[in-house]
Amino acid sequence: MQRLKYWQAISQGLVQCMERDPAVIITGIGVDDFKGIFGTTRAAFERFGAARVIDIPNCENAFAGIAIGAAAMGKRPVVVHPRNDFMFLAFDQIMNLAAKWKYMYQAKRGVPVVFRGIVGRGWGQGATHSQSLQSVFAHFPGLHVAVPASPADAKGLLVAALREDTPAVLLENRALYELEGDVPEEPVPIPFGKARIVREGTDVTIVGASLMAYEAARAADLLAEHGISAEVIDPRSLRPLDTGTILESLRKTGRLIVADTSWAMYGFSAEVAALAAEHGHACLKAPVRRVTPLDCPAPVSRPLEEAFHPTPMTIVRACLDVLELTATTSRALADVQARFPGPY
Amino acid sequence: MSEVQESHSGAVVPRAAERPGVPECELLRAMLRIRCVEETLADLYAEQEMRTPTHFSIGQEAVAVGVCAALRRADVIYSGHRCHAHYLAKGGSLLGMVGELYGREIGTARGRGGSVHLAQPEVGVIASSAILGQTLAVAVGSAWAFAMDHAPRIAVAFFGDGAVEEGIFHESLNFAALHRVPVLFVCENNLYSTHSGLAVRQPAGRSIYERVGAYGITTEHVDGNDVLAVRQAASRAADHCRSGKGPYFLECATYRWREHVGPLWDYDRGYRTKEEVEQWMARCPIKRLTEHCLARGLCTPADVEAWRQEFRREVDAAVATARRSPFPRPEAILEGTY
Numbered sequence: 001m002q003r004l005k006y007w008q009a010i011s012q013g014l015v016q017c018m019e020r021d022p023a024v025i026i027t028g029i030g031v032d033d034f035k036g037i038f039g040t041t042r043a044a045f046e047r048f049g050a051a052r053v054i055d056i057p058n059c060e061n062a063f064a065g066i067a068i069g070a071a072a073m074g075k076r077p078v079v080v081h082p083r084n085d086f087m088f089l090a091f092d093q094i095m096n097l098a099a100k101w102k103y104m105y106q107a108k109r110g111v112p113v114v115f116r117g118i119v120g121r122g123w124g125q126g127a128t129h130s131q132s133l134q135s136v137f138a139h140f141p142g143l144h145v146a147v148p149a150s151p152a153d154a155k156g157l158l159v160a161a162l163r164e165d166t167p168a169v170l171l172e173n174r175a176l177y178e179l180e181g182d183v184p185e186e187p188v189p190i191p192f193g194k195a196r197i198v199r200e201g202t203d204v205t206i207v208g209a210s211l212m213a214y215e216a217a218r219a220a221d222l223l224a225e226h227g228i229s230a231e232v233i234d235p236r237s238l239r240p241l242d243t244g245t246i247l248e249s250l251r252k253t254g255r256l257i258v259a260d261t262s263w264a265m266y267g268f269s270a271e272v273a274a275l276a277a278e279h280g281h282a283c284l285k286a287p288v289r290r291v292t293p294l295d296c297p298a299p300v301s302r303p304l305e306e307a308f309h310p311t312p313m314t315i316v317r318a319c320l321d322v323l324e325l326t327a328t329t330s331r332a333l334a335d336v337q338a339r340f341p342g343p344y
Numbered sequence: 345m346s347e348v349q350e351s352h353s354g355a356v357v358p359r360a361a362e363r364p365g366v367p368e369c370e371l372l373r374a375m376l377r378i379r380c381v382e383e384t385l386a387d388l389y390a391e392q393e394m395r396t397p398t399h400f401s402i403g404q405e406a407v408a409v410g411v412c413a414a415l416r417r418a419d420v421i422y423s424g425h426r427c428h429a430h431y432l433a434k435g436g437s438l439l440g441m442v443g444e445l446y447g448r449e450i451g452t453a454r455g456r457g458g459s460v461h462l463a464q465p466e467v468g469v470i471a472s473s474a475i476l477g478q479t480l481a482v483a484v485g486s487a488w489a490f491a492m493d494h495a496p497r498i499a500v501a502f503f504g505d506g507a508v509e510e511g512i513f514h515e516s517l518n519f520a521a522l523h524r525v526p527v528l529f530v531c532e533n534n535l536y537s538t539h540s541g542l543a544v545r546q547p548a549g550r551s552i553y554e555r556v557g558a559y560g561i562t563t564e565h566v567d568g569n570d571v572l573a574v575r576q577a578a579s580r581a582a583d584h585c586r587s588g589k590g591p592y593f594l595e596c597a598t599y600r601w602r603e604h605v606g607p608l609w610d611y612d613r614g615y616r617t618k619e620e621v622e623q624w625m626a627r628c629p630i631k632r633l634t635e636h637c638l639a640r641g642l643c644t645p646a647d648v649e650a651w652r653q654e655f656r657r658e659v660d661a662a663v664a665t666a667r668r669s670p671f672p673r674p675e676a677i678l679e680g681t682y
């Protein structure tokens with residue numbers, strides 16, 4: 001095992017996949033520039049050059065289709081969006097074509113395009129540059145959708161996506177990019193649809209997607225100081241979703257908190273709550289609670305932004321609520337991005 | 345899938361028993377066959393057994409046939425909602441298409457795709473789509489892959505004048521020109537997008553192919569009802585693409601005879617006149633090539649009649665087989681999602 005930051009794990013995964021498979025190409029606006037998409041595509045560019053790490057014009061819609069057309073002829077394009085919000089312009093190609101290709105044409109093979117979208121967070125990025133689109137993508141049959149929350153997962157899910165024939169959307173939260181963790185040196189795929197138990201516990205289950213898996217683990221630390229044992233589950237992929245692991249945990253704890261980086265209505269948190277209602281109702285000792293951003297576009301001004309995003313403290317409070325406890329916590333936790341210098 | 349025969353030019357049409365190897369006759373047969381298929385299906389459509397919105401190409405056959413005659417088997421094509429003629433001209437299985445329209449398991453997409461999603465990758469029909477402009481970009485991507493691999497293959501995108509107004513059209517042209525990809529854009533300008541004429545959709549005074557020229561793409565306008573002219577232009581275009589000179593754009597002037605979607609005539613609905621339809625029917629691409637062939641003694645009226653009957657038998661047999669064959673099983677509904 002090696003210690004790598006989240007962005008380094010992605011970078012390494014890309015280079016290793018490109019070494020093994022000449023069909024892999026990296027494409028997107030600025031993938032070849034000196035910043036290399038927060039460092040993730042720089043090493044690949046230095047290694048493989050402009051023939052395989054390809055800067056593109058600003059054409060999100062057409063380019064998603066171009067990647068599909070290249071994939072149909074045997075390429076494995078990775079399409080990088082420095083903000084997942086830009087992918088709205090590519091929705092038609094992703095949802096209306098890539099996701100449906102194998103079914104609608106009953107094709108022998110799907111179109112294996114890997115769409116990487118980075119989720120911005122904080123530092124005033126505002127309404128159009130800090131959304132999390134996982135629930136929208138995960139709504140559509142035919143796609144694989146993952147939200148890696150650790151360096152190992154960021155690499156492993158990417159490797160899996162680049163070996164399978166299903167189009168995949170990988171959403172990477174920018175706030176996780178500096179996170180360090182153990183990462184296998186080899187390109188070992190992590191299968192879609194297999195959740196990770198971040199921490200075992202017995203009193204309450206916290207399912208956290210993307211950055212919220214990390215925040216849930218911090219919340220669990222804090223709860224432990226109060227003698228509360230929280231189990232934290234990172235679903236890793238939202239489509240397919242590892243419902244078994246979530247329900248098994250629920251059977252153990254009887255209490256469920258779902259934390260997401262996107263809105264509650266019609267979102268991932270609603271999906272997991274529905275799962276509990278449909279298949280785990282008998283073991284619920286308390287109502288399910290959702291911890292999500294507030295129901296407005298993301299604001300810019302600092303106090304508003306701080307009020308908007310869920311934090312470990314909001315998760316802690318939700319846990320205390322469902323446990324019917326009123327402990328006042330002894331210490332506050334630094335915001336995940338407190339040390340982020342900006343600008344984005 | 346049954347093996348299809350390749351003609352001298354690479355277009356895939358059943359060989360004529362009479363006058364084999366005469367290029368004009370092969371083109372005529374290919375158009376006659378498509379017309380016969382579509383007219384037969386149009387007649388049967390009212391029975392409500394083909395439950396899939398169907399956009400007939402009747403009147404526009406010369407574009408599909410002329411372009412595909414200039415292609416090789418390894419070349420690929422993409423189409424839009426009006427895809428029957430392109431699919432058949434490139435060699436798509438007739439039974440696969442008829443079966444698909446009847447929603448049967450033997451359909452090209454096993455009854456999951458319908459009329460607007462015809463595809464048969466073995467013969468180079470990669471995808472058709474009911475979203476305007478969608479496959480333009482996909483064709484560019486396939487051509488880009490050919491360029492990366494230095495493969496002597498080209499990709500063709502068939503689309504209508506309506507798709508020209510979509511943003512993706514411009515993004516695709518820009519990218520194709522930038523990377524000089526071997527893609528042939530074939531715009532079938534039939535003057536209408538559903539019931540809206542060009543005048544309410546695009547600025548007057550500058551035709552589509554002229555505007556495309558601004559991207560630095562080689563463009564050409566051709567009479568889309570003259571299959572010989574289309575084939576000649578497409579051959580030029582294919583050579584251009586294959587020799588690394590980048591994309592090529594063909595605007596083909598043609599006309600849709602029937603309603604936008606469905607089998608009926610609609611000149612009484614107010615958006616176009618009967619006179620206009622009749623003028624274009626007088627310029628029927630099949631009539632035109634038939635006259636050309638007869639005048640030069642390339643075939644006889646008896647040959648043409650025999651061909652018509654041959655195709656009629658072929659379509660009738662395909663329809664009968666499709667109707668006899670099983671529907672997909674509901675238990676298999678999820679198959680192919682992943």
Ligand SMILES: Cc1ncc(C[n+]2csc(CCOP(=O)(O)OP(=O)(O)O)c2C)c(N)n1
Binds near residue numbers: 474475503506508
């Ligand atoms: C993105 C999108 N917008 C609108 C439609 C509805 N629509 C289907 S066909 C059509 C007209 C297209 O005209 P054209 O591209 O000229 O092709 P034609 O039908 O004449 O062959 C329209 C507007 C659609 N299918 N997709």
